[in-house]
Amino acid sequence: MDDTGWGTVTELKDGLPKYNNHFARFRGVVSFDCEDSGKMPWNTTKTGLDDSTVVWQRTYEKMRDHARSVVSFLNALANEIAEYGSDASPMLAALESETRLRDVGEFPQPESRFSWNENPPEVGPKMKNILYRKEEEKIEALKEVFGVTSGKAVGEKSFDLAYDVHVEDDQ
Numbered sequence: 001m002d003d004t005g006w007g008t009v010t011e012l013k014d015g016l017p018k019y020n021n022h023f024a025r026f027r028g029v030v031s032f033d034c035e036d037s038g039k040m041p042w043n044t045t046k047t048g049l050d051d052s053t054v055v056w057q058r059t060y061e062k063m064r065d066h067a068r069s070v071v072s073f074l075n076a077l078a079n080e081i082a083e084y085g086s087d088a089s090p091m092l093a094a095l096e097s098e099t100r101l102r103d104v105g106e107f108p109q110p111e112s113r114f115s116w117n118e119n120p121p122e123v124g125p126k127m128k129n130i131l132y133r134k135e136e137e138k139i140e141a142l143k144e145v146f147g148v149t150s151g152k153a154v155g156e157k158s159f160d161l162a163y164d165v166h167v168e169d170d171q
Contacts, residue, residue, distance in 0.1 A: 016067055022078040025095075026070050030063055076118065088124035091117075130155065 032040055032055075041049055041056035049056055081089045094117070132155070139151050146157045 016064060016071055023071065023074050026067070026074060028063060028067055028070075030059060032059075082129075083126055084122075084124060085127040088127060090123045093123060130159065 034040055039055065041051075041053040041059070043050045051057070051060070077089070077091050077095070080091050084090075086092055139154055142154045142158065143149060143151075146154060148154055148157060
């Protein structure tokens, strides 16, 4: 059994997926405190976990359950950012305005459940990506003409110009 639970989704119906960069915001912390060190879930050399102990198995189950709700939120956040863009994502805006660094001692007791508003109000139009490849020299020429510094900006500017000519003028 892996100590973190990442990558267990295929083995357990409620496991965790393989690690992905959109989970980078998540930090899970588990600490043990006991006057009798013999009850701690450490291996005999005290260099790692003994995953056969009841203490660890119960901890692992709770840890996985809590992580599962955070992973669900982060998946929903990643989907919303892909749909609306990072500038118009309601969940990302709420996350960035409502979060702050906290000492681990300030976090709720393990019995509390992570939750989030799964239906935040929409903040802007639904967004989609357009991706295409063109010759580098042509992109460089348009960067100069448009006064921009990236291929992305060339794509956005050329889209806006095409939209203005072919859609806005028709309305």
